[in-house]
Amino acid sequence: MIRLTIPSIEDDDVMAVQEVLRSGYLVQGPRVAAFEQAIMAYLGMSHVIAVSNCTAALHLALLALDVRPGDLVLVATYSFVATANVIELCGAQPVFVDVRPDTFNMDPAQLAQTLERLMSNATTAQRVKAILPVHTFGQMADMPAILEIASRYGTPVIEDAACALGATCLGKQAGSWGTMGCFSFHPRKAITTGEGGLITTDSPVLARKLRALRNHGQDPEAKSPDFVLPGFNYRMTEFQAALGLTQMTKLDRIIAARRQGAAVYARLLHGTALQPPAQLPGYDPVYQSYVVLLPEAVAPRRAEIIAQLRVQGIETNIGTWHMPLTTYFRTRYGYRPGDFPVSDAIFARALTLPLYETLTPADQQKVVDLLLQQVH
Ligand SMILES: Cc1ncc(COP(=O)(O)O)c(C=O)c1O
Structure with a gap:
């Protein structure tokens, strides 16, 4: 796995x-x-x-x-x-x-x-x-x-x-x-x-x-x-x-490895239907999670894609939470889809890919190949 x-x-x-x-x-x-x-x-x-x-x-x-x-x-x-x-x-x-669509x-x-x-x-x-x-x-x-x-x-x-x-x-x-x-x-x-x-x-x-x-x-x-x-x-x-x-004592080394892994994903995802995280000038992220956006048309199949990838030995997950639409905040304050349109879209489309210090470029190639098979 x-x-x-x-x-x-x-x-x-x-x-x-x-x-x-x-x-x-x-x-x-x-x-x-x-x-x-x-x-x-x-x-x-x-x-x-x-x-x-x-x-x-x-x-x-x-x-x-x-x-x-x-x-x-x-x-x-x-x-x-x-x-x-x-x-x-x-x-x-x-x-x-609400959040920005490129940086979340x-x-x-x-x-x-x-x-x-x-x-x-x-x-x-x-x-x-x-x-x-x-x-x-x-x-x-x-x-x-x-x-x-x-x-x-x-x-x-x-x-x-x-x-x-x-x-x-x-x-x-x-x-x-x-x-x-x-x-x-x-x-x-x-x-x-x-x-x-x-x-x-x-x-x-x-x-x-x-x-x-x-x-x-x-x-x-x-x-x-x-x-x-x-x-x-x-x-x-x-x-x-x-x-x-x-x-x-390992923090700088781990961050460097995560940035390198993110660069590998960015190269593998270039020109595909998956949207990699934004890289803005002046910002140096640490990629605690590497989160891509699925095409809108594919988003309704996200749970199925996560399950299929798991069967193929790859663990993925949704990004994080649209807090106003969780049961507690929705029922307490009456939030509805449409109140925060950018979060609505990101919450539906986000997919977190594996990323850790010892993940190899070959592993990453496998993740992207199998994910693209699911997306097309
Ligand atoms: C953005 C954010 N804030 C707060 C927390 C809570 O952190 P902890 O699990 O250390 O309580 C998390 C946990 O993942 C988080 O992602």
Whole structure:
């Protein structure tokens, strides 16, 4: 079976985890601090707060901005449901913004229109608390445009960079643009800690609050233990962080391999009916997922194509989720097909192809040959 993805776990990763397990010191400690330092150095950020997963990271980022019941958070439509779920879990309401057809990322024109509409009404204006763009599949959203629009109203921006460690726009790292950035280390990401996540920020005030929120509300700077707000246990373990540290030494190598694999797919798909992901000037994606668009006429057969390819030993999948049309958001807010036309089309046509560090060009040729047989 050519799998959709395989994490790059090697002997040094296994040994690092074993060493922690034998040490008997398992929860957040020096290795978590060292992992945070490694990410700080990589991204050039002043504060990194490791947590148990990216859903926790997003949840805490919203809480750190005091997102409360009744508030509004503008969020891209096309993402894993965690991105919008955390808004609901704060009691706030997501205001969905459709994406661009070429990058699958929040469309700045739609954002500007939606934000202007909300801000021109005094009641909704005071409820708007944040903008939450996603760097979908490891391709950065148009952060220069999004930040410019946000700055018109002083609205904070939280980057959902779950899939985008190492991705850049104009040479600047994902997670270093907004007020906060949230990352995932789930096994489908370039590097993994099993489950795992973190938040980046340059604000010492937010960093202190985030550290308290992840650890039962304990003030990280108090001389003797003190609990200053109601917090969670969203800590990362020492063995996750040990794995993160060895994985970090491979990050550049893994990203280079994924970019090479993406270039091979782009060559194989050139001139076919399949639309490869956009490669925009100034953007260096990390291809957390390699997602192509099937021709419109073929999209209704996507589930059958995925099943057929599986029988032929190739694992593929849909892209990600049209969040407003999932049962929860559809029934709660009454969204219908047509409300977000670009997401409607992408959600129907997207297909994720296998991509991981050790995937060979011969494997990729096989994936494309068999897929094209299904498409024609
Ligand atoms: C865009 C996006 N945001 C958030 C998450 C949630 O990450 P985690 O699984 O680490 O909680 C994911 C997970 O795949 C994701 O793809």
